[in-house]
Amino acid sequence: MTSSWYGDDDPMRLGDIGDVAPPPSYGLDESADVTEDEDLLAPPSWGADDEPTDAQRQPSAISGGRGLVRIWLDDDGSLARVRVNDLWSPQSGFAPLEAAFAEAFQKMAVQKLEVVAQSLEEPGTEFDLEALQAEALEGFDPEATTLQDPSEVDDLLDQIEDNLRRWEERQREIGELPAAVATRTKASSGPVTVILDRFGGLAEVEFTPGWLEDATGVAIEKLVVRAARKALVSFVLRVSPEQEELESFRAEHDRLLNLVLNRGNGR
CATH class of the missing domain: 1.20.1280 (Monooxygenase)
Known part of the structure; x- marks a missing residue:
């Protein structure tokens, strides 16, 4: 199974869930307007005394699939941690995890480019x-x-x-x-495979068909990180x-x- 992108008219997009029943409101005001930027998969607010989730403690998280998955990076830009939203299940009707991971990886690549653009001064061919x-x-x-x-x-x-x-x-x-050139690199950790682009950036996640039916979020999170690290170690960029x-x-x-x-x- 490979990652795929869904068009605006595809009913499998998370923003177009359609007839899939929404999660329970837990007593929240359902008449309140939902803003365009609101994360529909964010955990419900239980009250001021409740402990925040790990994802809420991590402001640097990069999300994909409107919060279906979140990823965190180490200082060197490598994948440090993954979080699959607690509301996800194989029967939830949300967008496929492959598409959510692909979106998060794409955002990560853009973020890296922005950091480089801000910090790097091109010297050209002239030296002072x-x-x-x-x-x-x-x-x-x-x-x-x-x-x-x-x-x-x-x-x-x-x-x-x-x-x-x-x-x-x-x-x-x-x-x-x-x-510089390099073939697309992939590495697996059990039923999870992570694919790098030709520059060594995280690009896709694949799952063994059928494995997600019984997989837990914790297992997915750990195996994605392990597979990503194995892929990065084996990557060779030929200059x-x-x-x-x-x-x-x-x-x-x-x-x-x-x-x-x-x-x-x-x-």
Whole structure:
């Protein structure tokens, strides 16, 4: 069974449940208006003294299927935890879990791109050598240095400048880099299979046919996380030789910069 997306006119969409009986109101005012953004699968409000659910304690959750599933990420962006809504069951009539997971993974990918866009400054092919030299010399204490010959710092700065020059020239020669390629990776944990896209991002969840009929939410949650981690470990992104060459310039720059910083601080 593979993930699938449902069109606006498909009755299996969660927002178009149709004749499926809604969950009990638990005494809530059914005449109250439902806003467009309201999560129809959110647990009912039991009162001020009740403990919040784990999902309510986790503001960073990414939801799919209008709250049918929620996912949380580690600091490195990998899948940390999954929660299937308590109202779900194979007979609930909600949208398939596969579609809900696919939606959550898509939101996760968009969120990662937004974070990168906010934090990453594209240097292009031009380097501000003076700024990089200032970075290298920041915190340099001549009294604390362990260098026998302070001119070694000048030599390191010359090496940094030469590496940057060759790095810039090579970038201009190569131009636009070919895209990295990888086959779609999948890994299973029991009856649950997680599929990655060609960039190593979480894309789909598949379940062994019939397994969901007797599966519990806890089992689904644990097996999805395990399968996702196995898939990420086995993922290999094959970059072009040109990309590897440019990365070697970056690694050399970092190495030289660390030498200046470490020696300049007496380490």
